[in-house]
Amino acid sequence: MKSEQPVQPFSEKMTAILNYGALNLAMAIGYRTGLFDVLDQSDAPQSASTISARAGLNVRYVTEWLGVMACGGIVELSADSDGTDLFELPAEHGDLLARRAGHQNMGVYTQEIPLLTQCAFQGVVKGLGDGQGIPYANYPEFQQFMTQLADAKQCRVLTDVFLPSVDGGRLVAALQSGIKVCDIGCGEGIAVMLMAKAFPRSEFIGVDISDEVILTAAHQAQNNGIANASFLTVDAAALSQHHGFKASFDYVTAFDAIHDQTRPQAALKEIYAVLKPAGLFSMIDIAADSRLAGNLAHPMAAFLYTVSLMHCMPVGLSDGGMGLGMMWGRQKAVAMLRSSGFSKVDVTEIPEDSFNLHFLCRK
Numbered sequence: 560m561k562s563e564q565p566v567q568p569f570s571e572k573m574t575a576i577l578n579y580g581a582l583n584l585a586m587a588i589g590y591r592t593g594l595f596d597v598l599d600q601s602d603a604p605q606s607a608s609t610i611s612a613r614a615g616l617n618v619r620y621v622t623e624w625l626g627v628m629a630c631g632g633i634v635e636l637s638a639d640s641d642g643t644d645l646f647e648l649p650a651e652h653g654d655l656l657a658r659r660a661g662h663q664n665m666g667v668y669t670q671e672i673p674l675l676t677q678c679a680f681q682g683v684v685k686g687l688g689d690g691q692g693i694p695y696a697n698y699p700e701f702q703q704f705m706t707q708l709a710d711a712k713q714c715r716v717l718t719d720v721f722l723p724s725v726d727g728g729r730l731v732a733a734l735q736s737g738i739k740v741c742d743i744g745c746g747e748g749i750a751v752m753l754m755a756k757a758f759p760r761s762e763f764i765g766v767d768i769s770d771e772v773i774l775t776a777a778h779q780a781q782n783n784g785i786a787n788a789s790f791l792t793v794d795a796a797a798l799s800q801h802h803g804f805k806a807s808f809d810y811v812t813a814f815d816a817i818h819d820q821t822r823p824q825a826a827l828k829e830i831y832a833v834l835k836p837a838g839l840f841s842m843i844d845i846a847a848d849s850r851l852a853g854n855l856a857h858p859m860a861a862f863l864y865t866v867s868l869m870h871c872m873p874v875g876l877s878d879g880g881m882g883l884g885m886m887w888g889r890q891k892a893v894a895m896l897r898s899s900g901f902s903k904v905d906v907t908e909i910p911e912d913s914f915n916l917h918f919l920c921r922k
Contacts, residue, residue: 582633
């Protein structure tokens with residue numbers, strides 16, 4: 560006979576869920592408006608009026624926000640001799656929440672769930688009934704966030720840490736000499752431009768399905784005088800059909816882009832087709848197990864499955880797509896890569912990136 564579970568533990572869990580969900584929303588506002596950076600730059604506790612003045616924000620709103628942060632244990636509350644409330648962000652909190660945190664920045668992630676709610680809440684509720692996907696074009700604010708995320712994560716890691724780790728350092732030597740590189744699902748081109756600036760003898764092409772982000776990327780490259788980077792609107796599932804692409808690239812990258820594709824298997828086959836013989840493909844994708852049971856102990860599994868539910872899966876379901884989802888996992892990824900022609904797939908952890916795995920494939 561099944562024993563009855565005590566009510567109190569789940570009641571406590573529900574209380575924590577409601578509190579932390581609300582706290583995440585308020586933290587997203589603080590990150591977006593720069594309040595964490597203002598607090599982080601203060602060397603002593605400050606009043607709400609001082610903090611709001613330094614941030615250029617309304618003191619009444621800031622006071623209410625600080626109430627959330629103090630009750631949530633994000634900032635420390637004290638008082639001056641007159642009894643005025645003072646607020647301080649501990650340095651170890653700023654190490655994760657302020658923009659100076661670079662690749663260790665976790666504050667940037669607080670925006671993810673609020674943005675996805677704004678973009679897709681009604682669409683996901685509808686999709687649960689009719690099974691339809693949500694077009695990529697419905698996520699403009701989220702696309703801007705992804706650019707911000709790439710900026711926070713890749714600027715200090717991509718060229719200095721990740722690329723030197725690829726193929727025992729031989730890739731960097733080739734990039735320095737001059738090779739042809741394609742980035743799949745490039746978004747606004749952060750990774751492409753970082754690589755292009757670091758390796759001026761190589762040629763870089765970023766492709767994405769969105770005309771808007773490609774236009775933004777092209778303007779950014781032009782404004783920054785990056786002549787060895789270009790951007791094209793191309794469907795990854797028809798990559799080799801673009802003029803001059805077949806068997807033309809020495810190196811292809813895909814940063815958390817394959818699981819969003821409506822036809823991911825076709826996209827992988829097309830990547831194989833555009834590589835030169837012995838060319839390399841770096842697929843950076845989520846570190847997960849293909850079995851749900853294998854992810855139960857993952858410390859951020861609930862967060863990642865929610866992001867997949869709100870973005871990756873419905874985008875992948877658009878136009879009758881596969882709807883692979885973010886949590887497709889290592890085993891399925893390796894199987895699909897091998898089905899696409901890659902007989903050798905090496906899976907390794909990525910230095911300073913606990914979220915993703917590096918799937919290095921050679922044609």
